[in-house]
Amino acid sequence: MKARTMTLALTICAAMHVAASAATIEEREANLSASLRCMVCQNQTLAESNAPLAADMRQQIREQLAQGRSEQQVRDFFEQRYGAFVRYDPPFMPSTWLLWLGPFVLLAAGFAAMWRILSRRNRVEPAPLTAAEQARAAALLGSDAP
Known part of the structure; x- marks a missing residue:
């Protein structure tokens, strides 16, 4: 048993x-x-x-x-x-570096391009108003000063 x-x-x-x-x-x-x-x-x-x-x-x-x-x-x-x-x-080897690193390089390039565009936009100063534009603005604002 x-x-x-x-x-x-x-x-x-x-x-x-x-x-x-x-x-x-x-x-x-x-x-x-x-x-x-x-x-x-x-x-x-x-x-x-x-x-x-x-x-x-x-x-x-x-x-x-x-x-x-x-x-x-x-x-x-x-x-x-x-x-x-x-x-x-x-x-991750030399023949696949572009595959692995490519998206990060493109992302960095996108941020650099965006930063460059935004920094240029902030640097541009508006052109001074002409005499006619100053008179029109004064008339719209209701002030007598040119």
Whole structure:
């Protein structure tokens, strides 16, 4: 009786470990699928894409994770196979500096242009009124002084 109970307990523990391991692999596969680009759709992640290639890539991710590879090793595998473009968030390297820094440069240029325009506008002094304009203004204001 004790042997059966012990065997049953060990079987349940093993099944729970396998289920937990499968859930972990599924979570890791979902994270990786969300961070890699579908090479067919190109504006979708692997997780969003229904393309056959995306399904194959997701299957490859699951297989590599089941073999014990880390997420970074799987990411490196796909990057080596398809290039840095496969990453949905491109790495910060010389070929992508414009991509990462471009919006900030454009924002700074916009602020500089706005500051320049506003500072010019504040520096311009109004032209003095002519005698006719002074007389008209005096008449509108009801004063006798020119």
